Amino acid sequence: MDRDTFFCLNADSCARKFFPFNENSTMKIARLLLSDSSECYASVQPDGSYNQLDGCLFEGLSETGKTVTGKLLAPLVPVDILCIGLNYRKHAAEGGSAPPENPILFMKTVSTLQNPGDPIVLPTKLKSNKVDYECELAVIIGKRCLNVSRADALDYVLGYTAANDVSARDWQKNGGGGQWCRGKTFNTFCPLGPHLITADEIPNPNSLSIKTILNGKTMQDWNTDDMIFDVPTLIEFLSASTVLLPGTVILTGTPHGVGFAQDPPVFLKQGDSVTIKIENIGSLTNPVVDEVLS
DSSP: OHHHHOOOOOOOGGGSOOOOOOOOOOOOOEEEOOOTEEEEEEEEESSSSHHEEEEETTTEEEEEEEOOOOEESSOOOOSEEEEEOBBBBHHHHHOOOOOOOOOOOEEGGGGGGOOOTEEEEEEETTTTTOEEEEEEEEEEEOOSSSSEEEEEGGGGEEEEEEEEEEEHHHHTSSSSTOHHHHOSTTTTEEEEEEEEEEEEGSOTSOOOOEEETTTTEEEEEGGGBBBSSSSHHHHHHHHTTTOOOOOEEEEOOOOOOOOOSSSSOOOOOOOOOEEEEEOOOTEEEEEEEEEOOO
């Protein structure tokens, strides 16, 4: 299945109802790499098995009844990754920052994407000893979005998944010329997954428990109701005079408990295992390794 088929980026063709399944179908969607190197979407069954889906993610998917197996991939390859900084009250406070007047926007490149189970790679070429974890709720835009009101914003959401906004704090704060992007855009610094949960399964994205678990120890444990700017407000802000294409992923910020704020600070190292867990979405786990230079 080619990229155009996957993303159906012609906004006029995208249906308003994203998943016309029958009423008994699951709304937990996986993207799989099959043994023949092709990719497919699949519905996740209660027993954990996968049923292959036909169709387009942004126009609608239908059950085939065919059980498939394969490697679990990130739920989609985003067209853009828009990220919000300092969006939890207690996280802003732990860093000594006042709550912002408007959402703080930065971006990750699509090349930062990482699959569930695949490693977060600590950079060696541009060495960082201060790579941090950040559990985040990821919002997936399902149709062309421009100047959307807060009241209508959730109508444009395809679904949700979990994200880890991995951050090299030294490059973010001191090595990036005053911009955050250098510390946020190293290879593998945006794990997404494990599945896409359709929007109808999560009517209120600002009422979800969210955690980071590092080597079995809970480091972050809070709720998305602490966001300074809730999900509808973020979509209204980001779509103002700006087109959000289907496949845009919005990372909505992280709660308190990040590594740099621990006493003493805790940063990722080779051999670690990081899990992001969000209520009604699931757990996203990645090992941590050092970059090996060829």
